[in-house]
């Protein structure tokens with residue numbers, strides 16, 4: 001069995017950002033128009049009036065202040081409230097491929113690797129733009145990588161599950177190095193007309209190079225000490241969009257074909273599961289929570305992360321112990337914990353222990369224990 005390291009990370013951030021104030025102004029314009037258009041039916045009690053959203057609620061409930069997006073104008077247009085992302089000719093690289101390649105190039109550079117060193121590409125994300133061919137194979141072609149590629153989807157937990165898959169392939173000698181990519185256009189599956197969730201997501205792509213320790217040369221290496229995964233079925237985060245929709249015309253375009261969640265239930269059920277999984281994982285590796293210098297947690301909700309860190313540490317976490325990128329990026333699904341890792345690793349001295357953890361729909365939870373080299 002070969003020892004495995006993460007030797008480079010990369011991040012692509014879209015150019016445009018939407019503040020809470022901008023998002024709320026667009027949402028409230030939609031609500032006012034809807035209520036005016038339906039005033040008589042609302043007065044008769046046939047339709048329920050819509051309520052306005054508020055910046056103060058969003059920031060208090062989630063910790064999100066703004067989000068980067070691929071298309072700002074389409075989302076903020078109260079007549080549309082959907083990003084406008086034109087279709088591309090099949091001969092052009094797709095948008096997920098383009099974002100993934102940008103993140104991958106940065107990860108390769110930080111790892112000090114060329115495409116000739118990579119044997120496999122895993123795209124691990126929530127929001128694939130098509131069924132096939134795999135986006136991973138498209139990224140493989142765009143970068144000129146030999147070997148193989150495949151896509152996998154474990155929702156917000158995709159990155160840690162992807163790291164586990166890559167680690168196993170490298171340990172067993174199937175690959176020398178693997179590029180794992182998380183391209184997420186979460187705004188494509190977000191219902192911007194839903195007051196409960198219109199503020200939650202943003203867009204980003206991250207990339208991670210996972211390789212054999214004895215071949216790694218970068219200054220940014222972490223030993224993969226261990227990986228642990230857990231899934232437990234739940235309908236509390238669900239999206240029924242798929243190719244069977246056309247076989248049931250009655251459901252086409254219905255609310256459940258976009259992201260839906262029971263946010264309160266998710267909060268209550270997932271936080272204890274994450275804290276327990278990480279604590280168990282550390283104990284199985286003869287490590288204590290107090291040995292861990294940094295928790296790079298999935299970035300869905302600030303209060304969730306504060307609670308998980310408090311459950312683990314038995315006290316409030318210092319900001320540097322569980323860094324937050326949610327305020328500027330919002331929830332970028334599988335990319336979130338990797339963005340936290342990418343932006344918060346260079347200050348750690350050699351030997352420092354960290355835990356990368358993602359969690360979300362499924363439910364699914366992943367924990368990756370890392371030690372800075």
Ligand SMILES: CC(C)(COP(=O)(O)OP(=O)(O)OC[C@H]1O[C@@H](n2cnc3c(N)ncnc32)[C@H](O)[C@@H]1OP(=O)(O)O)[C@@H](O)C(=O)NCCC(=O)NCCS
Nearest residue numbers: 052053054057061062156195196263264266267300301360
């Ligand atoms: C979604 C989430 C931020 C909502 O926060 P919350 O504190 O649970 O808020 P609730 O949905 O219970 O709503 C509280 C109140 O605010 C209101 N509210 C909801 N959205 C609002 C908005 N945009 N603006 C103003 N008020 C709003 C609700 O109607 C409710 O009012 P009520 O008390 O009169 O019924 C939170 O539950 C969450 O993040 N959960 C975890 C989600 C998660 O991680 N999902 C994983 C996705 S991958």
